[in-house]
Amino acid sequence: MELRPVSDADVPFLAEMTLLAAFPPGPLPEGASEMAQATRWTADWGRPGDAGVVAWGDGQRLGSAWCRVQADVVARDGAGHPLPEIAIAVSLTHRARGIGAQILNALDRAASDAGHRALSLTVNAANPALHLYERAGFEVVRREGDRLTMVKPLGAPSPEPRLVSFAG
Numbered sequence: 001m002e003l004r005p006v007s008d009a010d011v012p013f014l015a016e017m018t019l020l021a022a023f024p025p026g027p028l029p030e031g032a033s034e035m036a037q038a039t040r041w042t043a044d045w046g047r048p049g050d051a052g053v054v055a056w057g058d059g060q061r062l063g064s065a066w067c068r069v070q071a072d073v074v075a076r077d078g079a080g081h082p083l084p085e086i087a088i089a090v091s092l093t094h095r096a097r098g099i100g101a102q103i104l105n106a107l108d109r110a111a112s113d114a115g116h117r118a119l120s121l122t123v124n125a126a127n128p129a130l131h132l133y134e135r136a137g138f139e140v141v142r143r144e145g146d147r148l149t150m151v152k153p154l155g156a157p158s159p160e161p162r163l164v165s166f167a168g
Contacts, residue, residue, distance in 0.1 A: 001099065006052035006066055011045045013054065013061045017089035018042065041087050049084060051114040053106040055099050063090030063099050063106045065107040067119055074149050075120040075141065083120040083151065086112060089130075100129070104136045108154055117167055118153045 006014065018041045019032055032038060046155045065152025067084040069108045086107065111119055121138060123130055125146045138150035 001062065001102065002056045003053050003103065004056060005110060006048065006050075006054055007065065007164040010052075010054050010061070010064070014045070014052070014087075015042045016039075016063055017064050017091075018087060019091070019130070021087050040131050041066070041068070049116065050115070051084075051106040051107070052098050053103050053110055053133060055090070055094075055103050057094070061091070062094040063103055064088070065100075067107060067111050067114075067116070067148050074122055075118075075151050077118060078090045079159065084116050086119050086121045089157050103112040104132070108152075116154060118151055120149065120151050122147055122149050124148070 004107075013075070014085060014125040015038070018038045019028060022037050023029070023032060030037070050068045052064060054064045055062040067086045067087060069082045069084045073082040076094055079082060084090060086104075088104060088107075089132065090097075092110065107119070119138075121133065125143070125148050130148070133150055133152075136152065138152040140148050141151050142149040
């Protein structure tokens with residue numbers, strides 16, 4: 001397996017991976033690829049601070065992890081700066097092979113290189129990926145029902161995260 005930075009040619013793959021990450025398994029809702037919860041991850045890709053990696057094997061993309069500062073910020077650092085939120089997905093046929101852990105580690109480096117000091121994510125408490133995030137160093141900083149917000153400092157210790165309200 002090879003890990004590469006996200007390129008413009010990877011954006012359609014990121015959109016595909018977003019659908020895997022954003023919706024439960026099974027048939028997608030009509031218009032899912034046009035819903036804000038999907039398009040917010042790839043629209044205008046390449047903005048300052050956007051960072052990501054794609055896992056490749058046998059000439060095909062296997063999965064990706066990427067981050068960006070979203071309009072609906074889920075966490076801020078102690079100075080009030082928004083933390084980038086991550087998305088991660090591995091294609092269904094390549095799961096349970098350690099790819100997720102490898103791309104998360106590579107994303108740490110890419111995000112640090114992009115100037116980020118911490119990463120954030122939201123996940124359902126019943127999602128099996130929760131254990132992956134915990135092993136990768138993410139810690140729960142907020143719980144709203146089954147929705148968890150997690151933060152991971154990168155490199156040098158980051159200021160304590162300060163959370164903001166969820167929109168919608």
